[in-house]
Amino acid sequence: MNLPLSDELIAEANARELAALEDDYDSLGRKLSRTGIDIDAIKARVADFSVAVPSWGAGRGGTRFAKFPIAGEPTNIHEKLEDCAVINQLCRVTPRVSPHFPWDKVSDFKALREEAADLGLGFDAVNSNTFQDQPGQAHSYNTGSLSSTLEATRQQAIEHNIECIEIGQQLGSRDLTVWVGDGTNFPGQQDLARSLDRYLEAAAQVYAALPDDWRMLLEHKMFEPAFYSTVISDWGSSILAAQELGPKAKCLVDLGHHAPNVNIEQIVARLHRFGKLGGFHFNDSKYGDDDLDSGSINPHQLFLVFNELVEAELNPREGFDPAYMIDQSHNVTDPIESMLSSAEAITQCYAKALLVDRAALHGAQQANDTMMAFQALRRAYTIDVAPILAKARAEAGGAIDVLGAYRESRWRTRKSQERKAVGLGAGIV
Ligand code: PSV
Numbered sequence: 001m002n003l004p005l006s007d008e009l010i011a012e013a014n015a016r017e018l019a020a021l022e023d024d025y026d027s028l029g030r031k032l033s034r035t036g037i038d039i040d041a042i043k044a045r046v047a048d049f050s051v052a053v054p055s056w057g058a059g060r061g062g063t064r065f066a067k068f069p070i071a072g073e074p075t076n077i078h079e080k081l082e083d084c085a086v087i088n089q090l091c092r093v094t095p096r097v098s099p100h101f102p103w104d105k106v107s108d109f110k111a112l113r114e115e116a117a118d119l120g121l122g123f124d125a126v127n128s129n130t131f132q133d134q135p136g137q138a139h140s141y142n143t144g145s146l147s148s149t150l151e152a153t154r155q156q157a158i159e160h161n162i163e164c165i166e167i168g169q170q171l172g173s174r175d176l177t178v179w180v181g182d183g184t185n186f187p188g189q190q191d192l193a194r195s196l197d198r199y200l201e202a203a204a205q206v207y208a209a210l211p212d213d214w215r216m217l218l219e220h221k222m223f224e225p226a227f228y229s230t231v232i233s234d235w236g237s238s239i240l241a242a243q244e245l246g247p248k249a250k251c252l253v254d255l256g257h258h259a260p261n262v263n264i265e266q267i268v269a270r271l272h273r274f275g276k277l278g279g280f281h282f283n284d285s286k287y288g289d290d291d292l293d294s295g296s297i298n299p300h301q302l303f304l305v306f307n308e309l310v311e312a313e314l315n316p317r318e319g320f321d322p323a324y325m326i327d328q329s330h331n332v333t334d335p336i337e338s339m340l341s342s343a344e345a346i347t348q349c350y351a352k353a354l355l356v357d358r359a360a361l362h363g364a365q366q367a368n369d370t371m372m373a374f375q376a377l378r379r380a381y382t383i384d385v386a387p388i389l390a391k392a393r394a395e396a397g398g399a400i401d402v403l404g405a406y407r408e409s410r411w412r413t414r415k416s417q418e419r420k421a422v423g424l425g426a427g428i429v
């Protein structure tokens with residue numbers, strides 16, 4: 001393996017932090033043991049946890065209005081993989097990359113898989129893109145894609161999704177994530193029922209091309225780019241479509257794709273109850289699909305989502321194996337730093353959810369003791385689990401202080417001397 005940062009740099013940085021970490025870890029261990037929790041057992045669960053990073057998250061996303069690139073940003077999938085390898089080398093919880101096509105298209109996917117493996121990375125869900133037109137494309141998606149009224153356009157979208165599956169097979173993926181931007185901006189623009197019929201009929205053809213051990217993850221989104229209606233607008237449409245398509249179709253929850261204030265943790269519980277919880281796109285939002293860093297606005301909601309996921313782990317329904325992924329747009333930070341910070345926030349919420357005294361919670365729920373049920377969650381939420389994560393990371397070869405070690409490596413400055421500048425213009429790629 002050929003990891004991008006020097007192991008010595010990480011080891012030296014860790015040596016400076018180790019004594020304080022041991023002290024904090026031991027102190028937390030004593031505190032947890034008073035309530036019968038073995039800190040090493042929690043650390044082992046944390047060490048097993050992982051979340052994929054999106055290839056498109058390695059660059060500055062920009063908004064509809066502008067993009068402000070930084071020097072040293074990756075300009076192609078090879079450079080994106082390098083940056084993802086830096087993230088995983090430091091935090092050790094992001095060993096897989098989720099690619100997006102055609103953005104990440106190369107001529108030799110076998111070689112790309114080997115290149116990733118050499119960087120300590122594998123591939124996660126492949127994402128199709130039928131929400132933009134590409135140069136030379138025969139049919140525009142301006143009428144939608146899988147739900148377009150135009151047969152040739154639907155066919156093109158079906159073929160693109162099938163091509164993504166074929167690419168994914170070469171990369172070692174086993175999930176196809178399908179998000180369509182299909183929808184309308186005006187009342188009456190499309191027949192709301194018939195557009196769903198067309199989507200279902202086309203999606204069934206993609207589903208039919210799935211290998212036996214593959215899943216199709218349906219990602220819903222209530223608005224943008226369509227602002228009046230979207231075809232797969234909410235978890236209801238998503239689960240109905242997944243049920244109609246078959247057992248390999250599951251729902252993917254992107255935290256930013258709901259109506260404001262909706263109870264996402266309840267959606268998670270519902271989807272799990274019906275065996276349809278397939279995956280997540282973690283991010284945070286204040287107003288809509290803001291794609292802000294995970295846990296930066298509402299870490300408590302993230303904790304409550306993980307609380308449901310730990311409940312789900314304890315009561316698995318058929319095929320419970322959600323694909324965890326980050327999906328963010330970094331507009332004002334170094335994307336590597338944002339993903340390091342998000343991976344930490346996500347793993348912290350998982351660790352806190354593991355600390356919930358389930359017997360106390362379930363007992364209080366059964367006895368209708370509202371305050372004690374709430375306190376069972378609150379007690380876990382307020383524990384600072386950072387030493388558990390840092391220790392698990394250091395033991396796996398990662399950095400105790402991920403951002404400190406990253407800055408010390410001067411990775412971005414070094415890359416700014418090697419990589420060509422990315423163009424201006426808006427949008428994620
Ligand atoms: C759509 O907003 C989305 O969340 C989907 O996951 C896309 O594939 C991704 O963002 C990247 O644009």
Ligand code: MN
Nearest residue numbers: 219254281327
């Ligand atoms: Mn998403």
